[in-house]
Amino acid sequence: MLSSQGILIVEDEEKLAVILEKYLSAAGYQCHIIVDGAEVIDAFQRINPCLVLLDLMLPNVDGITLCKQIRLKSQVPIVMTTAKVEEIDRLIGLEVGADDYVCKPYSPREVVARVKAIMRRVNLLTQQEPDIAHALDVDEQTFMARFNSQSIALTHVEFLLLKAMYTHPGRIFSRDKLMDHIYSDDRIVSDRTVDSHIKKLRKKLQSIAPEMSFIHSIYGAGYKFEPA
Incomplete structure (x- = not known):
């Protein structure tokens, strides 16, 4: 069983996987390598890693499918790695729940830096969680949001946007994914519609907590959603 700093490296290029393991081990992380997509879920459940480095192109089960399966079980950080550099591939990776995306060829040092940055963010959010939970409350039963017990008047759409991001702090949501959360009837709306709702939501949050920044554009x- 790995420690809380264990990392699951899912990479079918074994030489590359070994190099990543070497660099991450030097940075203080224990690693476990999986080269076959069909073995990932069992290994994930057995190892319970603090982060997953997940290649997109794998034998038997691809990275996108695995990312979706892991997200059904856990909010563990996932960094996808791939030789595909097209914008659509990056957005697809983020939309299914990946936290970051690294394109090949990459420097192992860059991967280590990305891992450290994500773990710092996770640790910071964990430390802040009691304060944030006390300060900002999103109540699904009443469709109300409060900051330090002060009610925030939100529209139904604004509440759904806030709830989607609030329940997954730090995760990047594409506009299409956010539209899925706020419109269940498959209506066709533009990206500007989401941007407009986000703008209004930010304004309302800042009117009650001007010193805080809750929603960030990527x-x-x-x-x-990442309180700062």
């Missing part, structure tokens, strides 16, 4: 990808 260029080319979407939005994330």
Whole structure:
């Protein structure tokens, strides 16, 4: 059983996997390598890693499918790695729940840096969680949001947007994914519609907590909830 700093490396290029393991081990992380997509879920449940490095192209079960399966079980950080560099591939990876995306060829040092950055963020959010939970409350039963017990008047759509991101702090949501959360009837709306709702939601949150920034824009990808 790995420690709480264990990392699951899912990479079918064994030489590359070994190099990643070497660099991550030097950074203080224990690693476990899986080269076959069909073995990932069993290994994930057995190892319970703190982060998954997940290649997109794998034998038997691909990375996108595995990312979806892991997200049904856990919110563990997932960094997808792939030789596909097209924008659509990056957005698909983020939309199914990946936290970050690294394109091949990459420097192992870059991967280590990305892992460290994500783990710092996770640790910070864990430390802040009691304060944030006390300060901002999103109540699904009443469709109300409160900050320090002060009610925030939100529209139904604004509440759904906040709830989607609030329940997954730090995760990047594409505009299409957010539209899935706020419109269940498959209506066709533009990206500007989501941007407009987000703008209004931000304004309402800042009117009650001007010193806080809750929702952040990620260029080319979407939005994330991360109190700062």
